[in-house]
Amino acid sequence: MMSVLLAEDPLVRMQRELRRAKTAKAAPQWVMVIDLAKCIGCHACTIACVSENKLPPGVVYRPVIEEEIGTYPNVGRRFVPRPCMQCQNPPCVKVCPVTATYKDENGVTIMRYERCIGCRYCLVACPYSARTSDFGDWYTNRTPELPGLLEGRSKTADGYEAKPAPEYGKAWPDRGRNSPVGNARKCHFCKHRLAVGVLPACVTGCVGKATFFGDRNDSGSLVAELISSPRVFVLKPELSTRPAVYYLK
Amino acid sequence: MRFKYYGPLLAAALLGLVAGAVGMYDRLANGLNPTHLGSYIPWGLWVAFYLFFLGLSAGAFLVNILVYVLNLKTFERIGRLSAFVVLIALVCEVQFILLDLGWLSRGLYQFFLTPSFSSLMTWMFVLFASMLVLYLLKTHALLRGDLTRRANDPESGALRGLYGLLTGGKTAYGPEDAARDDRRVHLLAKISLPVGLLFYGTNGAFFAVLLSRPIWNSALTPLLFIVAALLSGGALIAFLTYVFRQPDPLNPSRLCHSDELCLGLGKVILFLLVVFLGLEALQFFVGYQSGKETVVTSLNLIVGGRDWWVFWVVHVLAGSLIPLLLLTFGGDSPRSVTWACFLIFASFLAVRWNFVLPDLAVYKLEGLDKTFFDPRLRTFYAPSLNEWLVSLWTISTGLLLFVLGVRYLPVITENGGEPHAR
Numbered sequence: 001m002m003s004v005l006l007a008e009d010p011l012v013r014m015q016r017e018l019r020r021a022k023t024a025k026a027a028p029q030w031v032m033v034i035d036l037a038k039c040i041g042c043h044a045c046t047i048a049c050v051s052e053n054k055l056p057p058g059v060v061y062r063p064v065i066e067e068e069i070g071t072y073p074n075v076g077r078r079f080v081p082r083p084c085m086q087c088q089n090p091p092c093v094k095v096c097p098v099t100a101t102y103k104d105e106n107g108v109t110i111m112r113y114e115r116c117i118g119c120r121y122c123l124v125a126c127p128y129s130a131r132t133s134d135f136g137d138w139y140t141n142r143t144p145e146l147p148g149l150l151e152g153r154s155k156t157a158d159g160y161e162a163k164p165a166p167e168y169g170k171a172w173p174d175r176g177r178n179s180p181v182g183n184a185r186k187c188h189f190c191k192h193r194l195a196v197g198v199l200p201a202c203v204t205g206c207v208g209k210a211t212f213f214g215d216r217n218d219s220g221s222l223v224a225e226l227i228s229s230p231r232v233f234v235l236k237p238e239l240s241t242r243p244a245v246y247y248l249k
Numbered sequence: 250m251r252f253k254y255y256g257p258l259l260a261a262a263l264l265g266l267v268a269g270a271v272g273m274y275d276r277l278a279n280g281l282n283p284t285h286l287g288s289y290i291p292w293g294l295w296v297a298f299y300l301f302f303l304g305l306s307a308g309a310f311l312v313n314i315l316v317y318v319l320n321l322k323t324f325e326r327i328g329r330l331s332a333f334v335v336l337i338a339l340v341c342e343v344q345f346i347l348l349d350l351g352w353l354s355r356g357l358y359q360f361f362l363t364p365s366f367s368s369l370m371t372w373m374f375v376l377f378a379s380m381l382v383l384y385l386l387k388t389h390a391l392l393r394g395d396l397t398r399r400a401n402d403p404e405s406g407a408l409r410g411l412y413g414l415l416t417g418g419k420t421a422y423g424p425e426d427a428a429r430d431d432r433r434v435h436l437l438a439k440i441s442l443p444v445g446l447l448f449y450g451t452n453g454a455f456f457a458v459l460l461s462r463p464i465w466n467s468a469l470t471p472l473l474f475i476v477a478a479l480l481s482g483g484a485l486i487a488f489l490t491y492v493f494r495q496p497d498p499l500n501p502s503r504l505c506h507s508d509e510l511c512l513g514l515g516k517v518i519l520f521l522l523v524v525f526l527g528l529e530a531l532q533f534f535v536g537y538q539s540g541k542e543t544v545v546t547s548l549n550l551i552v553g554g555r556d557w558w559v560f561w562v563v564h565v566l567a568g569s570l571i572p573l574l575l576l577t578f579g580g581d582s583p584r585s586v587t588w589a590c591f592l593i594f595a596s597f598l599a600v601r602w603n604f605v606l607p608d609l610a611v612y613k614l615e616g617l618d619k620t621f622f623d624p625r626l627r628t629f630y631a632p633s634l635n636e637w638l639v640s641l642w643t644i645s646t647g648l649l650l651f652v653l654g655v656r657y658l659p660v661i662t663e664n665g666g667e668p669h670a671r
Contacts, residue, residue, distance in 0.1 A: 046621065058288065058625030065616040082614065091460060097370035098359040117359050118281070118351015120291035121370055127461030129613050132288035133351065135281050135625055182280050182351030235614070239460055 011204065013222055014214055019197055021215040027105040028215035030189050032203075033226040034081050035248040038210035041066060041079035048205030049083075052190060054165045056175070057137040061130075061187035062202050081211065083202065084109060084130040084187035085235065085243035092122035092131060092186075101184070107216075107244055108189050110168065113179035122184050127239050136181040166192050189213070216244070250661050252493065258652045265645030272638025281351055283635035287625035289617075290609045292349070294632040298640055299345040300601040302647075303452055305594065306338035307482030309384065310445035313438045314479075315517065327510055328434070330493070331486050332388045333660045334651075338482075339381050341647040348639055369455040376448040383444060387437040389415075390430040395659030397422035408657060449478040456604075463544040464536065464608040473528050480521040481597040484590035487514035491587040493661045508583040515586035519576040522593065526569055547607040554607070559599045568596030606630065 021028035100115035145152035164172035169192040190200035214223035309331035400412035453474030456465035494507035572589035579585025
């Protein structure tokens with residue numbers, strides 16, 4: 001009982017390991033581990049991600065797939081969060097005609113919005129459907145403008161979705177006709193948060209503490225322990241994409 | 250050349266441009282927002298049209314094969330028409346693909362600034378540009394003699410300036426010039442053979458390299474693209490050869506030279522149609538036999554999905570069976586061959602539609618359809634009115650250029666077709 005109470009919260013441990021990784025000599029290789037036995041299908045990670053990256057309608061980085069197993073009355077339900085797999089052999093990178101997407105030194109697949117021509121070849125190439133295109137939709141599209149009577153469309157949009165996304169730590173212009181509208185968009189392990197030593201939004205927002213994050217190269221890290229578990233598996237291993245997102249059965 | 254459909258075709262093109270302008274304005278002002286495209290079906294009508302025009306541009310490629318590979322020199326006589334049709338098809342093709350980009354403006358320069366040669370799209374761009382340059386030069390060399398004559402002809406009236414501009418101010422055109430242009434045309438035609446083969450093959454490989462797309466991911470796809478391009482492009486050329494035929498003035502009922510060319514092309518088209526249908530049948534056979542769920546679901550969508558009629562009625566019946574019967578039993582009648590060829594090329598959009606959509610319309614991860622609901626995250630796609638209007642505008646630009654070209658440029662010669670610029 002005592003040992004359970006004194007066990008360190010995985011978030012605290014991962015946060016500490018994140019700071020350690022930043023001071024390591026070699027560039028950290030980020031990996032994510034998702035324990036399906038702990039995922040309760042609350043979609044908090046999806047919402048945390050949407051909120052953090054100010055994602056517009058139709059753009060989602062981390063949906064939670066719900067699978068029904070068995071037939072009535074012997075049925076079960078399984079939840080599979082699906083961020084970008086940050087493949088080590090990414091099919092999306094090699095198809096980009098203008099080098100608008102690349103793998104950075106931390107193994108994260110990055111988008112260069114200012115280069116992307118919006119051909120959507122990468123969307124078609126991704127075997128996990130982990131990329132979405134920003135078609136310039138707004139949540140407030142159909143909100144009426146009633147000056148004096150209602151906080152209408154413009155005011156509502158100004159409060160949230162007109163604001164620039166913080167992605168990649170750049171000062172993106174206000175959302176209008178500017179990038180990332182018209183571009184392919186994807187999960188980047190909240191690169192802007194990692195840069196300031198904070199875990200990705202989906203990790204800190206996970207209610208069931210089912211998502212783990214850290215440096216694969218750090219042998220003492222929690223994720224290094226977890227990816228050597230016999231419960232570990234990856235999605236679509238037959239495609240040789242070598243994902244950096246692992247699942248625990 | 251004066252032809253009786255000039256007025257109606259010109260009116261149709263102008264009407265199409267006016268109606269389509271509404272869609273074009275919306276597209277240019279609001280990007281891809283007015284389309285019904287989404288993230289699971291990111292390519293739709295415009296990519297299908299791109300592939301359609303890609304095929305139509307292969308007409309001259311087919312003529313080159315007949316002349317230089319099979320040594321059938323008589324087909325040199327449709328060199329001008331086929332080269333000009335390639336240019337029109339390429340113009341339509343590039344418009345469709347540019348309009349399909351989320352960032353149209355970047356599409357114009359980013360390929361030059363930061364190209365990635367690991368992407369087949371970059372190679373498509375390189376090969377497209379090569380084809381455009383080759384056929385611009387070839388068409389120019391083919392027409393230059395007549396253009397010079399027209400530039401010097403007072404009957405050309407106000408167009409003399411244009412002809413003079415197109416000839417680069419050249420005022421005399423002698424046998425030496427003709428011989429030089431002839432050599433140039435032959436050289437360009439020979440170069441365009443491997444370039445064309447790579448161009449059409451690369452367009453197929455563009456889809457074939459995608460590991461997660463089970464129907465596209467096949468070594469058969471590039472071959473299928475080459476055959477499909479030859480078939481649809483060849484059918485268009487055969488159709489136009491008959492439409493612009495010049496009957497013998499002394500005996501109009503006799504088979505003229507255009508008719509003979511049309512019949513010759515008809516035989517080639519019949520062969521290509523049989524090969525294409527055989528390859529398509531193989532694709533279905535292998536797909537169903539593999540039993541792989543995503544493949545079978547995609548194939549089922551083609552034959553029994555919401556758009557089943559596109560496959561059975563438009564492609565199989567109108568675009569394959571009827572032409573097959575016409576070409577087999579009416580192969581000695583230019584009219585039958587023309588009808589068959591018209592049906593083949595006009596229905597070819599159905600083939601392109603059934604190539605692009607079904608593979609995209611199947612979720613690659615089971616359960617993804619029940620997770621995050623949004624109109625942009627569905628595997629259901631029907632083109633929006635905007636997509637149709639933009640397509641109408643783009644096709645109308647091609648039609649306008651073609652009609653004006655045939656009317657005012659020596660694309661079809663009055664004497665029944667000299668081989669080249671002589």
